[in-house]
Amino acid sequence: MQLAPARLHRSLRHPWTLGVLGVAVVVLLWFLISNSGVVDKLFLPSPQAVWAAGQNQWSSGLLLKDAIASIQRVFIGFAMSAGLALPIGIVMGTNVIICRLLEPLMALIRYMPAPAFIPLLIIYFGLEELPKVLLIFIGTFFFNTLMIMDAVKFVPHELVETARTLGGRGLPILTRVVAPYIAPQVLDTYRINMASAWNLVIVAELVAASEGLGKRISLSQRFLRTDEIFVGLIVIGLIGLAIDLGFRFLMRRACSWAN
Amino acid sequence: MPIQLQVSNVCKSFGHGPQAKLVLDQVSFDLQGGQFLALVGSSGSGKSTVMRLIAGLDRPSSGTITLDGQAVRGPGFDRGMVFQKYSLYPWLTAAQNVAFGMELQQRSRQDIRERTAYFLEVVGLADAGRLFPRELSGGMQQRIAIARALAAEPKVLLLDEPFGALDIQIRESMQEFLHGLWRQTGLTALLITHDLEEALLLAGQVHIMAPSPGRIVRSVTVELDRRDMAQLRLSPLFLELRENLAQSLRSLEPAGRR
Ligand SMILES: Nc1ncnc2c1ncn2[C@@H]1O[C@H](COP(=O)(O)OP(=O)(O)OP(=O)(O)O)[C@@H](O)[C@H]1O
């Protein structure tokens, strides 16, 4: 009798407890409302129905195929964006002239909503993979670059100057001082902008695609399959969350000094 | 002892045209091998600027700086520097920080290992090698920064208010530590401080700088028995010397700041 409240108290303090509780409450409400018959099943399918639809899509192989298609697009587009943003952001952060040349341009493009490029991309590149990957690139490259540039600009002068008075110059300063200092911020930048990449792939697939989680959702809409739309939404959310947690994990492992 | 570092008629201004501001006006002094010299002055008198010029991090507007007869053209490991702000690399352990300069110099691995251990020992932190900077107190961090500078084998050690951010007790013990280090290693050192007591306790020669524009207004040679520093701080002779110089420092401050 004495033990139970203490244990309850301890588990309540675990950082995830309340988060899990929040999800559980929403699922419970969803279960109660959808099964009470107050709302039309067409609008609000029950959790059981969504689970069944999910199992259906899984066993038919559709779900996996769609997920892989979407993940692949995100991965290619974001890898291009991240890989190119790193050197360009570093150069902009260290070289005033290049920064003055490129920053206004990038700041301008950054505020153009990436989905607005879809019509152009379709005209230029058709309906295949390239325009989707490019959309993700356009939507994240400028943010990645400018955020990395800022990280480089905020490397404390003392750290760079100490290296110079110890005989360092040029490339070794970049690899041994700047790179490790900005590593945590770069990972965090990638984590944040990955969320937009994930948004954009769905948008691109809603517009035109033969497969992908976004495509599945828009097909389901055509057949009024709200249960399948729910499956799509939940899977998209879970994959995004997994990627986010992956980045956080990587950051904790690789940059423990920064916490 | 031969002259090692020579600063002659150095002027420095920042900015261009009508906005140009003269920060150093005809600063000259010599530093002999093994000497400990201090620059004292109020905030804005250009002390750090002098240091940065010697380190090669900035260029003088006119005048010359030579080290062993060679003109200073840029930063190099022959002039080690310790900053006021903690400047250890937070992602490296204390030992890795000490090794950092030697790695940039591409010394042999064995050499680096031995010298790292040796200089950790010298600064009294042989057991702290595996700790990260955030696990070290401010005083320990500065000692590691000093070890890192010394391990790169500089001809001159430049210290820009190295204890400025430490509280008073730790500061006093760091002063004793630095004095001991100087006697033990015979290093050539240039210390910047705005603490007159610190300068008199540590340096054989003290140059007093005044602001607007920064210049040396007075130089004193200090000959004191420093074996018992705690005693020295309180001895009448020392206090009198300090008060005497403090007065001349005060008379230099611009009227509005008094
Ligand atoms: N990069 C710079 N650009 C413009 N002005 C500068 C620059 N560096 C220093 N100054 C000016 O030069 C003057 C002297 O600065 P300096 O940092 O050398 O003084 P200091 O004696 O070290 O002062 P403190 O005790 O506050 O460290 C100050 O008025 C400062 O504003």
Ligand SMILES: [Mg+2]
């Ligand atoms: Mg200063």
